[in-house]
Amino acid sequence: MQHFDKKIFFATNNNNKILEAKHILSNFGIAVEKTEVKKVEIQSDTLEEIVLYALKKIGKTTCPVVIEDSGLFIEKLNGFPGPYSSYVYKKIGCDGILKLLENVEERKAKFVSIVGLKKGRLIRIFKGECDGKISYKRAGEHGFGFDPIFIPENGERTFAEMSLEEKNLWSHRSKAFKALGSWIQSHKHI
Ligand code: ITT
Numbered sequence: 001m002q003h004f005d006k007k008i009f010f011a012t013n014n015n016n017k018i019l020e021a022k023h024i025l026s027n028f029g030i031a032v033e034k035t036e037v038k039k040v041e042i043q044s045d046t047l048e049e050i051v052l053y054a055l056k057k058i059g060k061t062t063c064p065v066v067i068e069d070s071g072l073f074i075e076k077l078n079g080f081p082g083p084y085s086s087y088v089y090k091k092i093g094c095d096g097i098l099k100l101l102e103n104v105e106e107r108k109a110k111f112v113s114i115v116g117l118k119k120g121r122l123i124r125i126f127k128g129e130c131d132g133k134i135s136y137k138r139a140g141e142h143g144f145g146f147d148p149i150f151i152p153e154n155g156e157r158t159f160a161e162m163s164l165e166e167k168n169l170w171s172h173r174s175k176a177f178k179a180l181g182s183w184i185q186s187h188k189h190i
Contacts, residue, residue: 002026006184008064008117009035011054016144017068017173023164024174028181039067047071047083048125051116055123064119064190066180070172072146074134075108076101082112085146094138094149107133111150111172115180119190124183128175143167 008025010018010032022032040057044050050069058065071085077100081088088096101107108131115126131153138148140160147160152170159167168174184190 003029004031005029006064006190007031007033008066008180008184009033009037010066010068011035011037011039011058012068013039014144019164020168020171020173021066021068021177023168024177025181028185030181030184035065037061037065041069041086044083047112047114050083051114051125052123055116055118058118060120061118062120064117064184067116067118068113068173068176069116070111070113072097072150073110073112074101076104076106089145094146097134097146097149098137101134107135109134109150111146113172113176115173115176117180117184117190124180126176126179126183128172128177128179130170130172130175 006029008030010021012018018032018034025032037058039054042050042053047069051067054067071082073079073082110132111130113128117124132151135149135151135158139158140148142162143160148158150159151157
């Protein structure tokens with residue numbers, strides 16, 4: 001049976017994010033619980049600003065609360081949809097992105113994840129990136145969002161063709177949550 005020394009409260013509406021974070025943080029002895037604390041989301045050109053604003057809006061908290069904002073940055077589209085990924089996904093989805101890149105050979109892209117931690121007055125930010133490319137067609141049924149069209153660097157399969165465990169070997173979110181996990185491990189008061 002898994003032993004947890006610590007627990008963080010993750011403010012997100014995305015259950016896939018919870019599952020990915022749980023898998024990573026269990027290796028650090030940290031449990032993850034979903035919290036109803038609201039993530040107030042502004043529109044901004046940077047993920048960091050979105051996370052910092054959301055953390056400030058949480059108000060005073062004695063428990064460690066975590067927020068994450070992530071996005072897909074496509075080189076040929078000057079980083080679009082980036083911080084607008086959630087909105088763009090809802091409006092045009094994977095098919096819309098494939099359409100924008102129709103007949104485009106340069107398909108480099110990266111996923112970025114910014115994880116923010118707040119406890120009392122303390123605020124910390126952790127970043128993870130995953131380089132890759134946009135596929136020519138959708139593939140796979142796992143994961144969420146743009147997973148069916150994103151192929152991580154040096155691979156041939158999309159994130160949606162991988163199990164959660166395999167996606168977590170490469171993903172932007174796993175890198176950011178690993179950084180959070182080791183920071184918490186080395187700070188006894190969290
Ligand atoms: P919360 O804000 O409630 O945490 P969300 O899904 O709205 O959940 P974001 O605001 O961070 O999350 O939006 C990020 C969007 O970027 C998300 O909706 C996906 O479309 C895309 N995205 C981010 N990480 C992804 C991943 O690992 N796989 C596929 N798509 C991802």
